Amino acid sequence: MTKVIFRCPQTGVNVERLIEEDTDATPNEFLPVRCPACGRTHFINRATQKLLGQEESQPAKSQGGRA
Numbered sequence: 001m002t003k004v005i006f007r008c009p010q011t012g013v014n015v016e017r018l019i020e021e022d023t024d025a026t027p028n029e030f031l032p033v034r035c036p037a038c039g040r041t042h043f044i045n046r047a048t049q050k051l052l053g054q055e056e057s058q059p060a061k062s063q064g065g066r067a
């Protein structure tokens with residue numbers, strides 16, 4: 001098992017999870033992990049250990065900033 005840390009896209013919380021190591025993992029192989037922060041399932045790239053769809057910039061603002 002190996003520990004991965006990712007940022008939950010739903011809550012913005014850093015989450016630690018243990019995943020199974022796979023030395024044969026390809027850069028396009030993703031592992032579903034249950035997120036304790038939001039209760040959803042996210043996908044972790046086994047090679048880079050980054051979240052699926054995680055980009056350096058967000059595509060668009062879908063939420064209004066008014067309270």
Ligand SMILES: [Zn+2]
Binds near residue numbers: 008
């Ligand atoms: Zn989450």
